[in-house]
Amino acid sequence: MQSLAIIVPCHNEEENVPLFYQAVQQTFNKLTDYRPIFWYINDGSTDKTLSEIKKLQQVDQAVHFIDFSRSFGKEAGMYAGLQHAKADLYTIMDADLQDPPEMLVDMLHGIEEGYEMVGAARVDRTGEPALRSFFSNMFYKLMKKISQADIVPGARDFRVMTPKYVKAVLSLSEHNRFSKGIFGWVGFKSKYLPYKNVERKHGESSWSFYSLFKYSLDGIIDFSDAPLAFVSWLGIVSCILSALALIFIVMRALLFHNSVAGWPSMVSIFLMIGGLQLFAMGVLGRYIGKIYLEVKDRPIYIINETK
Incomplete structure (x- = not known):
């Protein structure tokens, strides 16, 4: 039985932490050849996110966590999870359930077919503000033209990766991290599975329009001259x-x-x-x-x- 490390960056997700765990466990009832290893990364949450994670750890030894000294951002959370987790395969998922756990079935089938990475790409942005959707689409089109990295429109951080792929990602130890660009830059045999947008279950996104705009500028500067x-x-x-x-x-x-x-x-x-x-x-x-x-x-x- 192969192990799958599930890396979950969390920032103020106390309501979503147990729901995410239950949803993933339901998916693994269909994946009898795989076992999940949870790595929750608490990114300076000010609510009871860490307490909820510790509750899960008391009942399941496959639950692990890393608690940051303050908020360092999602990019740092993903990097820390990939650094510390040890498994046969790796995946990154958001705790708000916008990354459908049931997609893991098709993703793992893709890995079995010989792909080093199988990711998820949204084909629509239902539920998002129209202005944010417009600028997001423009950003992906711009990056496609000016960047050396293969950034797929609508690509999420949600993906299943082999150890070879993860090792390549971790070899890029730059501090100004833009993982969507890093994932595309390292190459390897990859594919993306399309899916329709899923709205978060509880709470509000910590990504404001300004923070997304700033993140986009960082991506352009990090991967293009x-x-x-x-x-x-x-x-x-x-x-x-x-x-x-x-x-x-x-x-x-x-x-x-x-x-x-x-x-x-x-x-x-x-x-x-x-x-x-x-x-x-x-x-x-x-x-x-x-x-x-x-x-x-x-x-x-x-x-x-x-x-």
């Missing part, structure tokens, strides 16, 4: 336009003997060039900030308690 190329071309175009504007002003002064008129256009050009410079500096600053965080080499997470 396209913004740097963009500002470079923007600088070239602005220089050409400025040169043409200068020629126009000089020719007008020579032909019409009017060197005073036109100062509003000059001010506009100065403001435009200044704005472009600040924009370019902002893009460069984001990349330099990422370098700064990497060279400090701080730990990705700090553990308060584990069992």
Whole structure:
């Protein structure tokens, strides 16, 4: 019988922790050739999430947990779970049951067929705000064009992975982690199973629109130098336009003997060039900030308690 490590990052999920455990156990009634090993990662929850996890541990020795000293984010939780879990296969799932446990059956069949990774990809976003869905779709389309990583539209962190695949993911020990990009970058024989969006059972998502937008920017910067190329071309175009504007002003002064008129256009050009410079500096600053965080080499997470 093969073991499947189920890594579950949790942040304020006290109501969902026992429900998730029960739903997964029901699925494993159909998977007689596999046994689950639960790894709950408590990411600085301020409710009774850790207490609910410990209750499960008292009745099931297959339940383990890692309690962070504070909230380090879902990316750190996934990385910690993959580092500490030891099993024949690995999966990452959200505690809010938006990742349907019944999909594990088809995912494991895919692994048996020879795939190193079988993931889940949402084909719709029913129940999400229209604005969030629009920007999410635009993000995936943009990343598909500018990134070296194979990021599938609608791909979730929910996936089943072999030890070879997990070892490759853990070898990328960068601090600025964007796992969707890392999963696509490492390669290997992979496939995604489509499914319709499932709304969370209890509580509210800790992902606000701003946090998702910031996360998207991190993904673009971590896996593409396209913004740097963009500002470079923007600088070239602005220089050409400025040169043409200068020629126009000089020719007008020579032909019409009017060197005073036109100062509003000059001010506009100065403001435009200044704005472009600040924009370019902002893009460069984001990349330099990422370098700064990497060279400090701080730990990705700090553990308060584990069992």
